[in-house]
Amino acid sequence: MIYVVIGFEAGFPVKVWAKFLAPLGVCVAAIPVAAKDVDFKYSGQPIYIQSEEIEDERKKDNWSGRLGIGLQIAPDFLGSSEHTLTSAVDFKASYKDIIFIENNKIGSILYKKRLLRAGIIGRASLGRRNDLVLADLQGLPDVNEAFEVGVFAGTSLYKLFLSAEAYFDVSGVHNGANVELEAGYTYEFNSKFTVAPILGAVWGSGDYMQTYFGVDDAVGTSFEPYRASAGFYEVYAEIAMEHRLSKNWLVKGSMRFSDLVGSAENSPIVRSDDGSTDQLSAIFAVVWLF
Amino acid sequence: MAGMMKFTVIILMLMGAVFEQGAGAADAPKASEVIVLRVLSYNINGLPAPIKKGKEPHYARIADVLNERRANGTQPHIVLIQEAFDGKSDIVAETTGYKYVLKGPGRKDESKRGDAHWVQKTRKAYASFSDPQKFMGSGLLILSDYPIIDARHKAFNSDECAGFDCMSNKSILLARIEIPGLGRPLDIINSHFNSRSAAKAPKKAVFKAHSRQTNTLKWFLDKTHTGNPIIVAGDFNTKEERRYSYFTEIIGFKDAGVECLDAIGRCAVGEGTRVEELLFKTNDKHFYADGDGVQVQPRRMERNFDEMLNGKPLSDHLGYEVVYSLLNE
Numbered sequence: 068m069i070y071v072v073i074g075f076e077a078g079f080p081v082k083v084w085a086k087f088l089a090p091l092g093v094c095v096a097a098i099p100v101a102a103k104d105v106d107f108k109y110s111g112q113p114i115y116i117q118s119e120e121i122e123d124e125r126k127k128d129n130w131s132g133r134l135g136i137g138l139q140i141a142p143d144f145l146g147s148s149e150h151t152l153t154s155a156v157d158f159k160a161s162y163k164d165i166i167f168i169e170n171n172k173i174g175s176i177l178y179k180k181r182l183l184r185a186g187i188i189g190r191a192s193l194g195r196r197n198d199l200v201l202a203d204l205q206g207l208p209d210v211n212e213a214f215e216v217g218v219f220a221g222t223s224l225y226k227l228f229l230s231a232e233a234y235f236d237v238s239g240v241h242n243g244a245n246v247e248l249e250a251g252y253t254y255e256f257n258s259k260f261t262v263a264p265i266l267g268a269v270w271g272s273g274d275y276m277q278t279y280f281g282v283d284d285a286v287g288t289s290f291e292p293y294r295a296s297a298g299f300y301e302v303y304a305e306i307a308m309e310h311r312l313s314k315n316w317l318v319k320g321s322m323r324f325s326d327l328v329g330s331a332e333n334s335p336i337v338r339s340d341d342g343s344t345d346q347l348s349a350i351f352a353v354v355w356l357f
Numbered sequence: 358m359a360g361m362m363k364f365t366v367i368i369l370m371l372m373g374a375v376f377e378q379g380a381g382a383a384d385a386p387k388a389s390e391v392i393v394l395r396v397l398s399y400n401i402n403g404l405p406a407p408i409k410k411g412k413e414p415h416y417a418r419i420a421d422v423l424n425e426r427r428a429n430g431t432q433p434h435i436v437l438i439q440e441a442f443d444g445k446s447d448i449v450a451e452t453t454g455y456k457y458v459l460k461g462p463g464r465k466d467e468s469k470r471g472d473a474h475w476v477q478k479t480r481k482a483y484a485s486f487s488d489p490q491k492f493m494g495s496g497l498l499i500l501s502d503y504p505i506i507d508a509r510h511k512a513f514n515s516d517e518c519a520g521f522d523c524m525s526n527k528s529i530l531l532a533r534i535e536i537p538g539l540g541r542p543l544d545i546i547n548s549h550f551n552s553r554s555a556a557k558a559p560k561k562a563v564f565k566a567h568s569r570q571t572n573t574l575k576w577f578l579d580k581t582h583t584g585n586p587i588i589v590a591g592d593f594n595t596k597e598e599r600r601y602s603y604f605t606e607i608i609g610f611k612d613a614g615v616e617c618l619d620a621i622g623r624c625a626v627g628e629g630t631r632v633e634e635l636l637f638k639t640n641d642k643h644f645y646a647d648g649d650g651v652q653v654q655p656r657r658m659e660r661n662f663d664e665m666l667n668g669k670p671l672s673d674h675l676g677y678e679v680v681y682s683l684l685n686e
Contacts, residue, residue, distance in 0.1 A: 107430070113455055114458070184486070
C-alpha cells in the first residue's frame with residue numbers, strides 16, 4: 068500500500084482524490100480536523116501570545132567581594148617625591164548590590180538603571196603629617212585625615228566603564244570639594260588574564276587645593292606663601308592586570324602614573340626637593356574572591 | 358485540466374513511494390492518524406541599525422516568499438525566527454498570514470539571576486552591573502498557523518553568556534501548540550545560543566557560556582515536560598564539534614538531520630540542499646523527541662531562502678525547514 072498525506076491547506080477535496088487514486092493503490096490520508104479549525108488564509112493582524120517566564124531557584128548571594136593581601140608603593144603624601152613600600156590590604160565588598168565598601172570608601176547605590184548607577188559615597192582621605200615627611204616640609208601645618216561625603220555616578224557599557232565621584236569635606240580638614248573622573252576598558256586577553264588601561268583626572272576646589280598645595284603661613288618654613296586655586300590638579304594613567312588562578316583566587320597588579328598639573332604643579336611644596344609632579348603608585352596582591 | 362490532474366497523480370504516487378520505502382509494514386502509520394507539519398527555522402539576521410542598515414527589502418522578500426508559499430498551500434505551518442531584533446523585521450510576522458505570533462522576551466524581560474562576569478566587576482563596585490545589561494531583546498519569534506495554547510520562556514542568566522552576545526537577552530522560548538488531530542499538544546522550542554568567534558571573547562569563556570546555556574535548556578525541558586512531543590529548533594551555534602557533542606549528550610534528543618539522512622527512503626532531502634548543511638556545517642538545527650502516544654519523524658528537509666536580492670543573500674543564514682510526520686500511536 069502506498070500512503071499519501073495531504074494537508075487540508077492544499078485545498079483539494081480529499082474524498083475526490085481518494086476515490087480517484089484508490090484504483091492506483093494510493094491511499095489518501097488527511098489531517099482530519101485541520102480544515103475546519105485552522106484558518107490558513109488568515110489575513111488579519113496576528114494574535115500576539117504572551118509567554119510566562121519560568122525562573123529557576125538559583126539565588127544570588129547577598130554578599131560578594133574580594134579580599135587581597137599584598138604590597139603597595141605610594142607617595143608619602145600628595146606631591147611627594149618620596150615613595151614608600153608597605154604591606155597592603157585590598158578589600159571590596161557589596162551587599163545585595165546596594166551597599167558597597169571599597170578600601171577607604173563606603174557607599175550606597177540609590178539609583179539603578181540599565182546604563183547608570185548613582186548614589187551616595189563617603190571616604191577617608193589620607194592627610195599629611197610632619198612625621199612622615201622630610202626636614203624641608205617641617206613647619207608646615209599637619210593635614211589630618213579627612214572624612215568626606217559625596218555623590219557618585221557610574222556606568223559601564225560592556226567592558227568600558229566610566230565613573231565620577233564628588234566629595235565634600237565634613238571633617239573640617241579642608242572644607243572643600245574634590246571630584247574624580249575615571250574611564251577604562253577591560254581587555255580580556257584570555258579567560259584568565261585581563262588588562263585594563265584607565266585614564267583619570269582629579270579636580271579640587273580652592274579650599275581643597277590650598278590645604279594640600281598652598282602655603283598660608285610661611286613663618287618657620289622655607290616656603291614663600293602660595294595661594295593654590297581651584298582646578299584640575301592631577302591626571303593619571305593606570306594599568307591594572309588580573310590573572311585568575313582558580314574560581315576564587317586571582318593575583319592582581321596595577322601601576323598608576325600621575326602628573327600634578329595646574330595650581331598643584333606650581334606649588335612650592337611640589338617644587339621643593341621633597342616634592343615632585345610625578346607620582347607613582349602600585350599594588351601587587353593575592354586576592355580571594357567571595 | 359486533465360493534464361494537470363495527471364501530473365498531480367504522478368507527483369502523489371512519487372510522494373507515496375517515498376513514504377512506502379521506509380515505512381514498512383510494522384511501522385506503517387494508519388493513514389488517518391498521520392499529520393504533516395512543516396517547521397521552518399530561520400535566522401533572518403535582523404540586527405538593528407547602525408549595525409545593519411538597509412535590510413527592509415530583505416525582510417520584505419522573506420515575507421513575500423512565505424506569502425507565495427501560502428498562496429500555493431505549501432507554507433511552513435510553524436516558523437521559528439531568530440535575530441528579529443530590528444523592528445522593521447516585524448513585517449515577516451505581521452504580513453504572512455500567521456494567525457498566532459509568540460514574541461520572545463524583550464530587552465527588559467531579563468533574568469536577574471546569576472552574577473556579573475569577573476572581568477566586568479574588577480573595578481568600582483557600583484560600575485559593575487551584576488544585573489544583566491541588555492541592549493536588545495531575545496530576537497526570537499514563533500509564528501504559527503495553529504493555536505498557541507501556552508507559552509513559556511527562560512532568559513539565560515547573566516553569567517550564561519560571553520562577549521558581545523551578552524548584549525542581547527538570549528532566551529529559550531516555548532510554544533505549546535494545539536494541532537488538530539494530534540492526540541497531545543506539540544511543544545515547539547526556539548532558541549539562539551551564544552555565538553563563537555563573533556562573540557569576540559576568549560574561547561574558554563564562550564564554550565563555558567554555551568555549555569551553561571545547554572544545561573539551562575535541559576533544565577527548561579525537564580521543567581516543562583508533560584509528555585508532549587517536542588521539536589527544538591533554532592540557531593544553536595553547534596557547528597563546533599565539542600559544542601555539538603555536549604549539546605546532544607545533555608539534551609538527548611534526536612537530530613532531525615542525522616535521523617533523516619539515516620532513513621533515506623523515508624526521508625527526502627530538498628533539491629539543492631547539501632548534506633553537510635543539514636549536519637555539521639551549520640549552526641541551525643532541528644532536534645525532536647516523541648511524546649507519550651505520539652511519534653515524530655522527519656520526512657523531508659531542506660535549506661531554503663537561498664536566493665540573492667540585489668546581489669546579497671537574504672540573511673547570513675539559510676532557512677532550515679523540516680517536514681515532520683506526527684503519528685498518534
